[in-house]
Amino acid sequence: MLNTLTLKQALDKLEKKEITLQDINSDVKSAIEKLNKDLNVYLTLNEQKITDQETTAPLAGLPIAVKDNYCTRDLRTTASSTVLDNFIPQYDSTVITKLKKAGGHIVGKTNLDAWAHGSSTETSQYGRTLNPRNTDHLPGGSSGGSAAAVAADLCLASLGTETAGSIRQPSSWCGVVGLKPTYGRCSRYGVVAMASSTDSPGPITKTVEDSAIILNYIAGHDKYDGTTSNQEVPDFTQFLDQDIKGMKIGVVYTDIEGLEEIKELFIEQVKIFEKLGATVEFVKAMDPHHAIGVYTIIQRGEVSSNLGRFDGIRYGNDRSFFGHEAKNRIMLGTYTLSKGYADQYYNTAQKVRTLFIEDYQKLFQDYDVLISPTSPGYAKKVGVSESSAMFGELEDMLLEPSSIAGLPGISVPCYRDPKTNLYLGMNIVAPMFREDLVIKVGDAFEKNTKWNTWRNK
Amino acid sequence: MSNKITIQQVQHIANLANIPVDDSEAERLAQGFEETLETIEDLKAVNTEGVEPTHQVTGMENVLREDIVDKSRTFTQEEALANAKQTHQGFFVVPRIIKK
């Protein structure tokens, strides 16, 4: 079935004229018809025809799944909330404009935790998405739909967004590759804003190679987003198939409480880097528990402000349509920003953020990359997110420090439990604008281990 | 500082946030608030003396645009109104509000 090809494989075969775009799309379509009803990956399928411009551009019109918080012209965009149930944007996000220009064809809009608040996709107002690896379990979130779309081969690659874990954590739970670029590497214009100071659009793909290909096309300065960097965008595919001999790798967070289930498995996987000639050291980083507080305050404060515009007057439905989780975040954000509390909470959080940034700067003087487990455990069972208001933040604890510091990170599958078919992920973090390092190390790990579904067919 | 949030406090915040909340929702929300606040309290243990806040991780400054009209993003009137529930002769419509 051609929908199980990686993006690169499909591009190669198309070029060699071994297959046609029709063939691929037909298989993707059949897979969607077969699986989407149960998995609930896609909220909206794209009826727009593939254009000549798309087929003659580098990505050849190949099917890409897009998280439903990217505004897509003439294609319904809901952010998985009934507030936007009927919203049809009259404009494209910059990343979508770039994707289209590169020839990527949107296959459909994927499910997410409503407003991208969450780590399970259970808070979607359109029902939860199931983990294709084991449908008793959740795909993670907030980009659960995009990660599941990749894992289930309902597309050849997808786009997600990460505020603090929302690309990497679902990628880990679904056993796929998730790349969170540096904050400012990809434009946020047209993406439904969550926490403006950490939101990062990025690819979720079958292989590290595919993520490098997608990043090439979606990264870059945008005059419509004043927080995008003028840093040159290199060809990220040149960092694949590299020798990592002599690289210095620091392993962090393995001493954190709560990782007992996976600690040994993870440490076992780390040994591969030594075999490849890198030095591996276990090192202490600033306690990620503090990042939870920082992230919670900053994110909820910014969210409460960013969601103010949804009042049903110019578009969408009124504020009574917000789900419970969204209401909770908006209210808490309003509270933390409120008179008398701003200094106590918001400013303190921004100061602790500085401490994390400085801690990373110190660590990167001694190490090229830092790795840790992506998630404290395997994908959780369906229904578990309702257990606590802080569920998401606790789940994402290991990812929040790099998110609040704006650093690039990639999650690659690093173990599969044969009994449950569930995966663990390895998170690789580098200094700002050093996606080359995370791609280099991630690719080396992927090609020298057996955890990637598509490299082991 | 007690973390107990009252229903009244929740309603006050709901007003500020322009979110309709009934009493049973307010109760559920109050509980969620308290849980969240407990997590945040832990931040107080961190020593932030002499530390400057980071509002912008990019460190960028002076990102400005020239004063030129850019028609490429300007909506036509139809596009601007396309998603509104109620419009009237090119205007958006809301029920009458008291003058501010």
Add this chain to the structure above:
Amino acid sequence: MSKSNYNLVCGMEVHAELKTNSKMFCGCKNDPFGAQKPNIYTCPVCLGMPGGIPVANKQAIEWTIKLGLALNCKINLFSKFDRKNYFYPDLPKAYQISQYDIPFCYDGVIETSYGPIRITRIHLEEDTGKLLHKKIKGEDVSLIDFNRSSVPLIEIVTEPDIKSPEQAKEYGKALRDIIRYLGIGDCDMEQGGMRLEANISIRKEGESELPNYKTEVKNINSFRFVEQAIKYEMERQEEILEEGKTPKQETRGWDSDKSVTFSQRTKEDAEDYRYFPDPDLPPIRFTKEQIEQIRDELPELPVVLVSRWEKQYNVEPRFSELLFSSQDEAKWIEDIFIMSEREGIKVNKIANTMVNKKIDFKYSDKPSDLVAKYKSANATDDISDEEFISVIKKVLENNSDAVARYKDGQTQLVNFFFGQTMKTLGKKVDAGYLKKLLQKELEK
């Protein structure tokens, strides 16, 4: 009105729209008043659509600094934009991008004929959309037009230094004149290009502490109304204070039909705007050199210009002040003055003539054409004082008995002497000047 024992303690907040080409945070056209239809100058940013992100207009920032320097303010070399969060249908993002604790300009001063007024701060923000109240199919609704949304708005706040309604009016006018002169705003109050608010309280004669209350009066859209509103408030507040009570801390509107202020909203439950730095807008940092360059590029301000013209060309300020409102017009006027001097024309005279519209002119005319027009209409200056006086003396000599009757009380005879002198001279004269000389001679 009998003299009051109370003194006015008043500060003003003025909002002025900047006349940039594009809006403050997006490239939409800045022309809300000129737009032929509603909602034709909007985009995802200024319409508050999902994913809309602001990028700041450089010109608007430079113009804010310009105004600050013209008003003798200090400039914050490091500054930023903050979000002011509140809900209202004309505010599409549910927050207004403004400046909270680090405004671009602060600590300035402006001179008025009643004394100086300190400028607390000047900051830059964006305007809201416009609401229109209507009845449609029997229902009361509000219509919203977002053409004005995100137009750059400058806010100037003074200390409570204003001591009289007249001073408030003068301040408003002076501010408007400077903004227009710098070429950064039109300040057309009927178009909403300038909006005035006054914070008013009164205190007993001799007291120096600030009163423990103040009333904010909003929606004043003319200078005349500012004066009236302040006068009205002073009386209203005095009545309350005389009863031993304290006026309520509140916001009041001005009803121009009834000429009264009316209560709008109490300030007890002060707004909680939850200000925080806007994460979408990187901060702004100027160097001292950049500020000095903007200062160097400041034109000579009207007040300085008028004073210089008085010294250089002997032209009275009351004429100069009325002859220009923009830098281009000032330059043109000075060209007229320079040319007039060269032609031997008294500058004050031509200024007077122009002010009193005794000669038609447009700022697009060639200065030399205007001067020539004036000369032919007023060819008087080639008569020397000696010639005048000798002719006057002759006329008076030839009509000595008329002079005697004049000195006896028939002062209307001055017109006869005047006519005779004119006839004798046979040239075009400056009547006023001639009359002056004639009077002098008659008094001898």
